[in-house]
Amino acid sequence: MTFFILQVLPYIAVMIFIVGMVWRLCRWLKTRNVHNVVLTPTPKTSCGVAVRYVKEIFLFRSLFNGDKSLWAGAWIMHVTLAGIIGGHIVGFAFLGQQFIYMGVSADTSVFLSKLLGTTFGVILAVALLYLLYRRLSINEAKLTSYFADYMHLILLLGIVSAGNFMRLVPGYSVGFEVPKIYMIQLATFQPVTIDPLMNTAFIIHLLLVQILLIIFPFSKLVHLVGIFVNRLTVDRSYVEPAPGMPVANAGVSVGNAASSGKKTT
Amino acid sequence: MSVNKYTAPAMAKEKEMRALSIIPVSDENKVKEALKHLKHLVRKFRPLMLAMESCTKCGHCAENCHTYLGTRDSNNIPTNRADLFRKAWKATHTLEGRVFGKLVGAEPLTLDTINKMYAYFYQCNECRRCALVCPFGIDTCEVTFAGRQLLHWLGMVPSLHASVGEAMYRTGNHTGLPKPGLVDTCEFLEEEILEESGVDIKIPIDKPDSDVLYIPSSADFLLNPETMMGAARFFHYLGINWTMSSAIAEAGNFGLLFDQRYTLRFNTMRLLDEVIKLNIKKVVWGECGHGWRAGKMYVPSMTDRPVPVPIVHLHDETAHYIRTGQLKLHPEVNNKPITLHDPCNFSRACNLGAKLREVLNPCVTDFREMTPNHERNFCCGGGSAILFDDPGMYDLRIKFSAKKAEQIRATGIGENGDGYLVAPCSICKAQFYPILEEHDLGVQVKGLIDLVGNALYPPINI
Numbered sequence: 001m002t003f004f005i006l007q008v009l010p011y012i013a014v015m016i017f018i019v020g021m022v023w024r025l026c027r028w029l030k031t032r033n034v035h036n037v038v039l040t041p042t043p044k045t046s047c048g049v050a051v052r053y054v055k056e057i058f059l060f061r062s063l064f065n066g067d068k069s070l071w072a073g074a075w076i077m078h079v080t081l082a083g084i085i086g087g088h089i090v091g092f093a094f095l096g097q098q099f100i101y102m103g104v105s106a107d108t109s110v111f112l113s114k115l116l117g118t119t120f121g122v123i124l125a126v127a128l129l130y131l132l133y134r135r136l137s138i139n140e141a142k143l144t145s146y147f148a149d150y151m152h153l154i155l156l157l158g159i160v161s162a163g164n165f166m167r168l169v170p171g172y173s174v175g176f177e178v179p180k181i182y183m184i185q186l187a188t189f190q191p192v193t194i195d196p197l198m199n200t201a202f203i204i205h206l207l208l209v210q211i212l213l214i215i216f217p218f219s220k221l222v223h224l225v226g227i228f229v230n231r232l233t234v235d236r237s238y239v240e241p242a243p244g245m246p247v248a249n250a251g252v253s254v255g256n257a258a259s260s261g262k263k264t265t
Numbered sequence: 266m267s268v269n270k271y272t273a274p275a276m277a278k279e280k281e282m283r284a285l286s287i288i289p290v291s292d293e294n295k296v297k298e299a300l301k302h303l304k305h306l307v308r309k310f311r312p313l314m315l316a317m318e319s320c321t322k323c324g325h326c327a328e329n330c331h332t333y334l335g336t337r338d339s340n341n342i343p344t345n346r347a348d349l350f351r352k353a354w355k356a357t358h359t360l361e362g363r364v365f366g367k368l369v370g371a372e373p374l375t376l377d378t379i380n381k382m383y384a385y386f387y388q389c390n391e392c393r394r395c396a397l398v399c400p401f402g403i404d405t406c407e408v409t410f411a412g413r414q415l416l417h418w419l420g421m422v423p424s425l426h427a428s429v430g431e432a433m434y435r436t437g438n439h440t441g442l443p444k445p446g447l448v449d450t451c452e453f454l455e456e457e458i459l460e461e462s463g464v465d466i467k468i469p470i471d472k473p474d475s476d477v478l479y480i481p482s483s484a485d486f487l488l489n490p491e492t493m494m495g496a497a498r499f500f501h502y503l504g505i506n507w508t509m510s511s512a513i514a515e516a517g518n519f520g521l522l523f524d525q526r527y528t529l530r531f532n533t534m535r536l537l538d539e540v541i542k543l544n545i546k547k548v549v550w551g552e553c554g555h556g557w558r559a560g561k562m563y564v565p566s567m568t569d570r571p572v573p574v575p576i577v578h579l580h581d582e583t584a585h586y587i588r589t590g591q592l593k594l595h596p597e598v599n600n601k602p603i604t605l606h607d608p609c610n611f612s613r614a615c616n617l618g619a620k621l622r623e624v625l626n627p628c629v630t631d632f633r634e635m636t637p638n639h640e641r642n643f644c645c646g647g648g649s650a651i652l653f654d655d656p657g658m659y660d661l662r663i664k665f666s667a668k669k670a671e672q673i674r675a676t677g678i679g680e681n682g683d684g685y686l687v688a689p690c691s692i693c694k695a696q697f698y699p700i701l702e703e704h705d706l707g708v709q710v711k712g713l714i715d716l717v718g719n720a721l722y723p724p725i726n727i
């Protein structure tokens with residue numbers, strides 16, 4: 001079983017994730033923007049549209065304008081999540097020594113790396129708990145939620161908790177080296193040498209991530225791509241036709257209050 | 266015909282549907298036919314597909330929809346309204362829906378759901394406030410559009426919408442007024458203007474070789490005569506060679522509201538034909554929210570020919586002439602406390618929000634913004650012409666306008682019983698006439714061009 005989780009499932013999960021996302025995106029791009037459905041007021045230039053686009057995707061502008069507490073929960077959750085995903089890649093690649101390029105010693109770098117990872121991990125867990133609490137307590141959120149909506153949060157919480165557990169409980173840390181070697185072995189299609197009994201928390205963490213990857217393309221998590229596509233539909237620039245009407249030369253009597261300047265532009 | 270257990274407007278009879286060239290589908294075949302249309306629609310329209318597949322169910326849209334605020338009916342939460350489609354889409358066209366069913370919100374389509382669609386897609390005002398607040402820009406209005414399209418193809422259209430559609434085919438306006446009626450009304454209004462302002466202003470119909478074709482809401486002939494007179498005063502003041510057309514004396518386009526195929530296109534082509542016939546140089550649209558959305562955003566994608574002339578809105582023009590100082594206005598004649606209701610289609614779909622203020626401000630002395638305003642404003646509760654008089658539906662109209670009443674009350678304009686609510690949209694006006702009374706607000710409805718007209722030609726007897 002552990003062998004399956006460590007050696008076989010990762011390939012299946014990644015394949016399903018990639019093929020699933022490509023399939024989903026194709027399915028969306030096969031549809032058309034038949035009519036112009038911009039949301040106004042629109043930015044006037046493509047530059048303005050780009051700014052709007054960035055604000056929506058990276059700052060959750062619409063959410064911010066509408067509901068500050070949901071915005072805070074959602075934004076912090078996503079930012080810490082992004083930070084952690086980034087941290088996994090950089091941290092393992094450089095074995096925690098990425099910060100020496102900023103002029104600190106190797107030891108300090110590893111310390112910083114761990115501190116950042118742990119902090120983000122804890123904040124992410126808190127943000128996820130808040131979002132779960134919100135779904136369970138706010139009537140409107142309850143009225144719109146299905147079982148799956150709770151499960152997504154619980155799954156993420158599971159992943160984060162297993163991760164935090166390894167960070168915070170002495171003796172369960174796997175360090176930087178072990179996962180790095182494991183990843184390299186997976187990526188180069190070699191048998192993995194990791195000790196299957198080494199660390200239950202690590203196995204659980206890994207299993208849940210793989211489940212996430214598998215369900216990702218078939219769940220609401222596709223909003224990751226959806227936001228890019230949908231924002232391009234409703235946020236576009238619009239150029240207004242020139243104002244000013246042709247003025248009659250004859251036949252129309254001009255009333256008493258008519259002013260002098262009747263030029264059109 | 267099955268009895269609908271949900272609160273829904275009276276449905277058009279088979280005869281009325283046949284007048285729209287639709288043969289109603291029998292109850293036994295409805296589900297099968299609906300699934301066909303569902304697939305066709307979702308596969309075609311991107312905003313619809315994304316509403317089906319990328320909503321995170323965050324619920325943010327709930328308290329931003331006045332229909333939910335007014336009724337607290339969970340079916341009126343935008344994302345749940347979209348579920349009427351989404352459940353069936355998931356159950357038939359997604360892997361997760363087929364495997365996990367109800368756990369992920371998938372449910373096979375039933376006749377009951379179709380009846381529920383009829384009720385709740387006609388309880389949506391198509392106001393797009395949900396799209397404004399959704400973090401992804403998911404537009405439940407698009408789902409309502411598609412839902413009503415599907416229902417139309419099944420033969421399920423409210424009598425109100427079907428009869429208006431039929432009147433449009435027959436006469437070229439929603440009120441069903443034939444040309445002599447239009448001409449008579451215009452002559453009457455010309456006399457009114459002469460009496461009120463002492464100027465002789467013509468209101469022409471079908472005048473050949475006019476430069477500007479004005480597209481009024483047909484309601485302006487009878488229900489909102491001040492709006493018609495205001496527009497006439499404005500054109501006259503500038504010496505514009507303008508006319509209206511008896512073939513398309515209608516700014517509205519109910520195609521947008523129940524049939525975005527044939528009906529929308531038919532009305533659009535009717536306009537272009539008139540432009541050619543009367544040798545028009547520019548089309549100017551009147552005060553109608555959904556109609557202007559159709560005119561501005563849907564004419565380009567619906568016509569079978571290139572659009573030969575610019576099409577602009579009346580308030581694009583008034584704003585321009587005010588900005589360039591070409592109008593001498595007398596704001597002191599509009600000295601009542603005034604607030605502005607932003608027609609949703611103007612502010613969220615047609616970029617007019619700022620212009621309405623550019624026009625209104627110099628025409629009045631006591632303008633007070635309601636909150637929220639501009640594109641964040643709430644709908645009047647009549648949007649997409651759900652102006653039904655059936656008792657259950659009329660009651661809903663009052664509830665849908667609860668938020669609006671609260672906004673108006675907060676401005677304090679009605680405290681002395683003489684406030685003006687400016688609502689430059691025919692459907693808003695039709696909603697407000699009875700609804701302001703229901704909420705006892707001490708406020709009258711006005712069009713925006715009404716006030717411009719007054720400020721241009723002050724009444725002579727005050």
Ligand code: HEM
Nearest residue numbers: 057058060074078131149152153221223224227321323400
């Ligand atoms: C560019 C990338 C992304 C953007 C712009 C984005 C944006 C959003 C927004 C605006 C919400 C709505 C707020 C809310 O429901 O709390 C949301 C919800 C959510 N997102 Fe993302 N997201 C992105 C990527 C991801 C990824 C990669 C994941 C997970 C692996 C994820 C997981 C979630 C979850 C679970 C929710 C629902 C939260 C809840 O139930 O309250 N998102 N996302």
Ligand code: SF4
Nearest residue numbers: 320321323324326399
């Ligand atoms: S705001 Fe958007 S994402 Fe959130 S529930 Fe409503 S439609 Fe879905």
Ligand code: SF4
Nearest residue numbers: 330389390392393395
């Ligand atoms: S379009 Fe308006 S009425 Fe319809 S669901 Fe959205 S917010 Fe509600």
Ligand code: SF4
Nearest residue numbers: 554608609645648693
């Ligand atoms: S009737 Fe007026 S306020 Fe109401 S939806 Fe149309 S534009 Fe909106």
